[in-house]
Amino acid sequence: MQSKRRILLIIGGGIAAYKCLDLIRRLRERGFSVRAIMTKAAEQFVTPLAVGAISNERVFTELFNLDDEREIGHIRLARDCDLIVVAPATADLLAKMAHGQANDLATSVLLATDKPVLAAPAMNPRMWLNPATQRNVAQLKADGISFIGPAVGEMAERGEAGPGRLAEVPVLIDAIERRLAPRDTAAMPLAGRHVLITSGPTHEPIDPVRYLANRSSGKQGFALAAAARSLGANVTLIAGPVALPDPAGVTVVRIETAAEMLDAVTQALPADVAIFAAAVADWRIAKPKSEKLKKSAGSEPPALKLAENPDILKTIGHRSKDRPRLVVGFAAETENVVANAQKKLKSKAADWIVANDVSPETGIMGGDRNTVHIVTRDGVEHWSDMHKTDVAEKLMVRVAIHLGQQSADIA
Ligand code: C5P
DSSP states (O other), X not given: OOOOEEEEEEXXXXXXXXXXXXXXXXXXXXTEEEEEEEOTTGGGTSXXXXXXXXXXXXXXXXXXXXXXXXXXXHHHHHHSSSEEEEEEEOHHHHHHHHTTOOSSHHHHHHHHOOSOEEEEEOOOHHHHHSHHHHHHHHHHHHTTXXXXXXXXXXXXXXXXXXXXXXXXXXXXXXXXXXXXXXXXXXXXXXXXXXEEEEESBOOEESSSSOEEOOOOXXXXXXXXXXXXXXXXXXXXXXXXXXXXXXXXXXEEEEOOSHHHHHHHHHHHOOOSEEEEOOBOOSEEESSOOSXXXXXXXXXXXXXXXXXXXXOHHHHHHTOSSSOOSEEEEEEEESSSHHHHHHHHHHHTTOSEEEEEEOOGGGOOTTSSEEOEEEEETTEEEEOOOEEHHHHHHHHHHHHHHHHHHHHHHHO
C-alpha cells in the first residue's frame, strides 16, 4: 500500500483562509496527512484550534517556540512532507518568498525546504495585477515554485471583481495531485495534447443592463472539458456566462460576447483539438447604447437593429495557419437534425459535427441528458440517450482514438 502523502499547508492571512478548512478535510478524505503552519495574519481569519481540529495534527505558528522546536524543529518541519502548499498565498507572503525573507515560521520553512512548493494566490485583483506582485510571481516561477490560480470572479469586497479569488478546493486538490504524481498523467491517452473547448451562451449587450442571450447552460461543454482533462489533456475552456464552477485542472477563460469568444479562441491557439460546444448568438445589437434605454410615455418601443456575429467554428475550420488537427462543431437543431448537420460539416469546414435535437419537448437545452448523432465525412453514428457527462467521456475517448490513429498514419 502507498504510504500516506504528506502535505505541509502554509496558511496566509487573507479572507480566503477559511477555505483551508474545507481543503484540509477534502485532502484527508483522499488519504493525505496535512500539517499546517499559520502566519500571524492567518490567525485573524481562522483559529489554530479549528485548523488543528480538522487536520487532527498540531498547528505551528511560532518560530521562536522552544516547545515546538524541541518536538519538531523548523528545519524538519520544512522537510518532513512531500509537498508544501501555500494557500492563500497573499501578496505579502509572495513578496517575502520572492526576496528570501525568513522573519517568521512560514517564511523560514519556505526558505529552508527542499520540497516542491505550490502557491495558490488570493488577494484583491489590483494587488494581484500590481507590477510588484507580478514581478514577484515571475521570480518565484523562475525559482521553480508552481502556481494554481488565482481564479477570476467576485471578491469579498463589494463591487470588486477580477483575478484574485483562491482557486476552488477541487481545483486545488487536482493541482496537488498533479504536482505529486506528474508521471501518472504522462501515460494518459490525451497527455501532451491541447484541447480547446467553447461552452455556454454569449451575452450581447443592448445597453449597460440588458442583453440578448439564449438558454444554453454550458453543461455539455464543461463536461467535455472535465473529460478531456481526465484523459490527461491540457484543456482551455472558453466559457460564456454560466453558473458552473471551473472544472478542476482546466484553464478557464470567461467571456461575454461572441467577439470576445473569437478573440479568446484565437489567442488560445495552437491546439490539437477544438470543440465548439458554445451556443454563440448569431446576432448582436449593431450599436449597443452606452446609457440605459429609457421608456417614455407615448413613444414607440425602440427598434433593435442587429448585426451578424462572427462564426467562430467557421473561422477556425477555414483557417490555414494553426488549424487544429480535429475541429468539432455542435449543431442544435429542431428539425432535419442529421441533414442540417451534414450541411454544416461542409459549410463550416468541420471534421465532425455532434448534432442534437433541441426541440423544447426533448429537454436537452439546460437539461442533464443528451441524444447525439456524430456526423463525419465517413457517415453518421447514432448514440443512445445518455447523461451529458457520458456523452462527454465517450466523445473524448473517440477524440483520443482518432488522434492516436492520425499519429500512427503520420509515423
Ligand atoms: O450554425 P449553428 O449555430 O447551428 O452552428 C452550430 C455550431 O457552430 C456550434 O459548434 C457553435 O459553437 C458554432 N458557432 C460558432 N459561432 C457562431 C455560431 C455558431 O462557433 N457565431
